[in-house]
Amino acid sequence: MGIENTNTHQSQPHPANQKQASHPDSKAPDAHHLISVQKTPSKGLGIFAEENIPRGTRVIAEPLLLSLDGGSEDPNNILRAFEKLSNKEKELYLQFHGFSCQLRKKGVERYIGKTWSRLSSLQKKVISIYDANGFDVGVFYLASRINHSCIPNIHYEFNESLQKGTYHAVRDIEKGEELYLSYINGGNRTREQRQPKLDQWGFKCNCPACEDSEGGRMRDKRRKEMFELDQKLAMQSQYGTEMNSMEALKTATKLASIQLAEGLLNRELRVSYHDAAKYSLELRNVKMALLWAEKELEHERICLGEDHPVYKGTFERVKMLEGVAESSAPFDPSIIQWF
Numbered sequence: 001m002g003i004e005n006t007n008t009h010q011s012q013p014h015p016a017n018q019k020q021a022s023h024p025d026s027k028a029p030d031a032h033h034l035i036s037v038q039k040t041p042s043k044g045l046g047i048f049a050e051e052n053i054p055r056g057t058r059v060i061a062e063p064l065l066l067s068l069d070g071g072s073e074d075p076n077n078i079l080r081a082f083e084k085l086s087n088k089e090k091e092l093y094l095q096f097h098g099f100s101c102q103l104r105k106k107g108v109e110r111y112i113g114k115t116w117s118r119l120s121s122l123q124k125k126v127i128s129i130y131d132a133n134g135f136d137v138g139v140f141y142l143a144s145r146i147n148h149s150c151i152p153n154i155h156y157e158f159n160e161s162l163q164k165g166t167y168h169a170v171r172d173i174e175k176g177e178e179l180y181l182s183y184i185n186g187g188n189r190t191r192e193q194r195q196p197k198l199d200q201w202g203f204k205c206n207c208p209a210c211e212d213s214e215g216g217r218m219r220d221k222r223r224k225e226m227f228e229l230d231q232k233l234a235m236q237s238q239y240g241t242e243m244n245s246m247e248a249l250k251t252a253t254k255l256a257s258i259q260l261a262e263g264l265l266n267r268e269l270r271v272s273y274h275d276a277a278k279y280s281l282e283l284r285n286v287k288m289a290l291l292w293a294e295k296e297l298e299h300e301r302i303c304l305g306e307d308h309p310v311y312k313g314t315f316e317r318v319k320m321l322e323g324v325a326e327s328s329a330p331f332d333p334s335i336i337q338w339f
């Protein structure tokens with residue numbers, strides 16, 4: 001397959017595709033040999049599967065290229081982080097495409113005390129590259145090339161113990177398919193709620209959940225249903241007054257079943273499994289709680305991997321629940337606090 005770069009080096013492969021020579025962490029225990037960076041028709045560069053990628057594969061595990069110390073709202077943190085990079089790293093960073101929306105530019109002006117137009121062109125470039133490519137803690141050299149879809153096939157999470165971002169396939173991905181992340185927590189949100197958030201990245205999403213077609217409208221109807229279920233669960237978790245435990249359990253399991261049917265296999269599904277385990281325990285049904293907690297654990301194995309601290313925490317909880325399920329001691333309500 002042809003590999004192209006966006007700008008002046010058309011005849012050169014994208015540096016991230018020169019796997020042995022240029023990847024900043026070529027010893028990473030991941031499967032980045034299964035992917036390549038390519039030009040897309042309308043989204044700039046993107047990442048594509050060069051082979052079939054089975055569900056659960058850790059496609060990328062990479063350290064940050066630019067790591068933020070402090071929040072990204074304050075652009076001074078971004079400028080300071082850039083200054084700390086080596087010349088080679090600065091060169092890699094400056095290859096990215098940048099975009100800052102009007103609202104962001106106003107925020108930058110407040111922090112820096114200068115109008116956007118009076119910033120140096122380097123300052124504007126460094127900030128807008130961060131805005132278009134930063135994934136919560138910084139910018140990744142390879143993974144920041146992954147485009148957005150509201151039905152993503154990849155899950156991103158930062159792994160503190162590895163000090164790397166990990167990117168896992170949440171379903172089987174076929175050779176030739178593009179890899180997608182969700183840039184927002186939009187699984188339980190309608191198109192109208194998602195797009196204003198995506199405006200910050202400067203594009204209109206055209207994924208199957210956003211397209212203006214009968215299929216897109218059906219998906220949106222189900223997102224509306226998911227949003228309502230999610231809101232009920234959020235109120236329940238905050239105030240505990242919305243429903244009784246049985247209704248809350250039914251709400252969580254209904255939400256999980258719609259998420260599964262819609263192919264939403266990311267963070268939101270994990271939360272639904274977790275809620276289902278919690279409300280099963282409130283009903284003092286330890287065996288059912290264990291079944292849901294095992295689903296949560298399996299989901300985390302797929303999305304995060306067994307070396308992630310969150311997976312390890314859930315693993316411990318499952319072990320404790322197994323012990324409780326096997327014990328003949330009376331139910332101890334304090335175990336509900338595990339959730």
Ligand SMILES: C[S@@+](CC[C@H](N)C(=O)[O-])C[C@H]1O[C@@H](n2cnc3c(N)ncnc32)[C@H](O)[C@@H]1O
Pocket residue numbers: 042043044045046096097099132133134144145146147148149201202203204205206207
């Ligand atoms: C994290 S970067 C992704 C890589 C980028 N395409 C590139 O060429 O380097 C985010 C930028 O990619 C583009 N992008 C990502 N997802 C998109 C989508 N679904 N539709 C159109 N553009 C998208 C937007 O320009 C966005 O600001």
